[in-house]
Amino acid sequence: MRVTPSARAIAISSLLVVVDQITKLLALQWVPVVRNTGVSFGAWQHIDTSLVAATVILVAMITVVRPKASQVSELLIIAGGISNLIDRILRGAVIDWIPGILFHFNLADVMITMGVLWIFLSFSRTRTSSL
Secondary structure, three states, X not given: OOOOHHHHHHHHHHHHHHHHHHHHHHHHHHOOOEEEOOOHHHOOOOOHHHHHHHHHHHHHHHHHHOOOOOHHHHHHHHHHHHHHHHHHXXXXXXXEOEXXXXXXXOHHHHHHHXXXXXXXXXXXXXXXXXX
């Protein structure tokens, strides 16, 4: 049986979401957590409904518009966005459990950040190679 690229992408994204959700469930039982009602790194607290809508719109745009970045960056951003969206819907806030110097974060945040950096790097490589 041949696996299509779309089916593979859905499977990988789903696996990343499951891994992030498992780490959050474990964190809720074993380590101090921060319930983040804002966006990345706790900015813009207490605007839950618009954040849910923005996440849905951004995931849809990435899926449909597909910037000229690799599929890996798309998978990371979509998986991270969906996992944090699940938190917002089920728990009313994103569970951040990895302590940073200035803020707490989670694996979904890492996925989103890596995906965005990958896009920026691919755009900067394309721009510099065309000069």
